Amino acid sequence: MEVIVILIPLALLLGLFFIGSFIWMTRKGQYDDLETPRLRMLLDEKPKKGRVHEQD
Template structure:
């Protein structure tokens, strides 16, 4: 059972890594606003493309005019 002398400190190191990651995310402001990001991810990618196309279309039309 001497493996415990390695495994137990290892478990503690893992916990410390997790704590480090948590501190990093808190300081990065990831917990500052809990409601908006959930909405943001719902429509980000797909809609940007649409808007881009519209912009291009508008620009094209402007050129024609």
């Protein structure tokens, strides 16, 4: 049973880590659009054929 002394803080830390990262991701806007990204990932990028867009 003594192992629980290590396991519980570990579980708590793990939980806190995930809550923390969830808050961070939400604040960064990762969850603002829940529809488009799941579709966007289906589209393949074509390898660029030496044509580079100017992006400044």
